[in-house]
Amino acid sequence: MKTQKGKFNNLTVDKGTEILLRQQTIFNGYDVMMESWIWDEIQGQSVIFHRIDIEHLTDDELINMIKKHYNTEAITISRSNAEYVFLNFNFIATK
Numbered sequence: 001m002k003t004q005k006g007k008f009n010n011l012t013v014d015k016g017t018e019i020l021l022r023q024q025t026i027f028n029g030y031d032v033m034m035e036s037w038i039w040d041e042i043q044g045q046s047v048i049f050h051r052i053d054i055e056h057l058t059d060d061e062l063i064n065m066i067k068k069h070y071n072t073e074a075i076t077i078s079r080s081n082a083e084y085v086f087l088n089f090n091f092i093a094t095k
Contacts, residue, residue: 007050008033010083016040028065030054033084038094045070045090051083062087 011033013019020043021036033048047066054062063075066087078086 004031007031008048008084011048014039028069041093041095043090043092043094044088047087047089049085049087051079051081051085054085 008024017037017039019035019037021034023034025032025034027034027047030049030053033046035046035048037044037046049062059077059079062077062085066075066089067073070089072089074091075087075089078088
């Protein structure tokens with residue numbers, strides 16, 4: 001399966017966030033943007049879905065996808081963006 005070019009063109013970076021790695025890929029059959037980042041002395045990762053692709057999935061279903069693939073329990077989800085849904089995990093204090 002190929003990624004859809006341009007799907008994440010409107011993705012912005014929050015003030016104070018340093019993006020270490022950003023890559024568009026397929027995750028669990030969905031076109032996503034994967035990010036590694038540092039914000040406020042915390043390093044973490046995000047799987048970012050286009051809202052339209054996953055509107056049929058509940059927060060629990062999305063969180064369970066991440067738990068299963070990354071073997072992690074600490075996951076936050078944000079649906080506050082009009083276009084994208086963010087699942088953040090693998091948090092590490094950098095200082």
